[in-house]
Amino acid sequence: MNITTRSDSHETAQLEKLRTQLSTDIEALHLQEASLKEYEQRLRLLIDQSAALPANVPPVNQYFTNAGPTQSELDSAWEKYSRAHALLEAARRGLCDDRLAVKDREERVQLRETEISRREAWVKAREQELTARIEAMAQEKVVAKAKPSFTRAPFLAARNMLRRNG
Numbered sequence: 038m039n040i041t042t043r044s045d046s047h048e049t050a051q052l053e054k055l056r057t058q059l060s061t062d063i064e065a066l067h068l069q070e071a072s073l074k075e076y077e078q079r080l081r082l083l084i085d086q087s088a089a090l091p092a093n094v095p096p097v098n099q100y101f102t103n104a105g106p107t108q109s110e111l112d113s114a115w116e117k118y119s120r121a122h123a124l125l126e127a128a129r130r131g132l133c134d135d136r137l138a139v140k141d142r143e144e145r146v147q148l149r150e151t152e153i154s155r156r157e158a159w160v161k162a163r164e165q166e167l168t169a170r171i172e173a174m175a176q177e178k179v180v181a182k183a184k185p186s187f188t189r190a191p192f193l194a195a196r197n198m199l200r201r202n203g
Contacts, residue, residue, distance in 0.1 A: 106114070
């Protein structure tokens with residue numbers, strides 16, 4: 038019996054929910070119906086008014102007036118537009134020229150940068166060559182001092198002998 042009371046209360050809750058949804062839907066439909074009836078009345082009134090107008094008189098649009106700008110005002114406005122457009126085009130061309138100049142300058146800077154890096158690599162290689170030569174020359178001098186030449190050898194031998202005796 039407990040299970041049936043639960044299912045009954047669940048069904049009751051669902052039915053109550055459906056009832057509230059139906060009532061809100063019915064209210065919305067009533068509002069739409071009232072709006073449509075009002076629109077229909079306005080249309081009928083407009084039809085009756087248009088039928089009451091004489092056939093030979095063209096209908097006057099009540100929402101627009103003839104108080105528009107004069108021809109001189111239109112001409113001055115077009116002239117302002119033309120001047121503004123010309124200024125804009127001149128600025129655009131100048132900007133395009135500036136962009137091209139900047140691009141050209143960037144290319145020249147990049148070429149200069151590669152040339153400088155190439156020169157730096159050449160200078161570095163040349164410096165390494167020179168330091169190697171200097172080291173080789175220093176090494177040769179050390180070897181030359183250690184190994185006496187044929188013409189100097191007798192004098193060195195005599196000096197060494199005199200030092201030992203003395």
